[in-house]
Amino acid sequence: MVKRHRRPYRAKNKKSILRSKLFWRVVLGLVFAGVSFYFFFLSPIFQIKEINISGSPVFYEEIKKLMDGKNIFLVNLAVAKKEIPEKFPQIAKVSLKRKFPGSIIVQVEERKLAAVFSQGDNLFFIDKEGVIFENATSGGDLPKIQKIDEDGPRPDLKLGEKVLESNLVSSILDIESKLRGDFKIAAKEVLIVSGERLNVKTGEGWEIYFDPTKDLDWQATKLKAVLEQEISQDRRRNLQYIELRFGNLASYK
16 A cells, blocks of 8 residues: 655745735825825815905905815805805805815805884894895985884894895885885885785875785876875875775875
C-alpha cells in the first residue's frame, strides 16, 4: 500500500491594508469630502459679505442683520422670504437670490398707502390689499375707513394683518374718487356696516348709502341725478342722507 505524503502547511501571507486600493479610495474620498466641506461651508470665501437691496433702502440694516456673516449655501432663502415681511409689515413682497461667491440680491416691494383704517381709538395705514401695516396718528386727506363689528372694536389687531378684502377696499377707493372728482364732495369717513352697505359721511355733514356689491357707476348716476334735479346746494344744509342701494331712483331725507 502506497502511503501518500501530506504537503507541509504553508501560511498565506496576508496582504497589507496599505496596499489595498479600496482603502486608499476610501481615504481619498474622506479627504476630498473634508476639504470640500471646509471650502464650501467653513472658509471665508462663501461667507455673505454684501447684501444689495433694491426697491427700498430703508430696511437695509435690519435685513443685513438677518444674513450678514452667514454662509451663502446655508442661508435658507425660502425661510428668509417668509420672515422678512413678518418682521417688517411695511414690506409687501421680497425676492432673494444668491450671487456667488458672497452676495445676496434682495428686491423689496413696499406696501402702498391707500387709506386709514380706524378701529376704536386706533388708526392704521392700510394698503389696497386690505392689510394694515403701520400705526397712524391722523388720517390727513386720506379716506378713513371704519368697520362696524357687533362685538365692538378689536383690541388685538396686529400690523401685517389683513382686515378687509381687497375688492372691498377697491370699491371704497372708487367711491371716494368719484365723489371727489365728479361731485367735488369730500368723503370724510366710510363706515362698513355690512357687506352690502357702506355709509359715506361727507364733509358737508350728510351721508350717502352705497352697496359695494352692485354697479357703482349706476349708483353714481343716480346720485348725480338727484343732486342736480332735486337737491339744491341750499337744501343740502338740512340733508341727512341719500339712499342709492335700491331701485332705479335715489331716495333721500
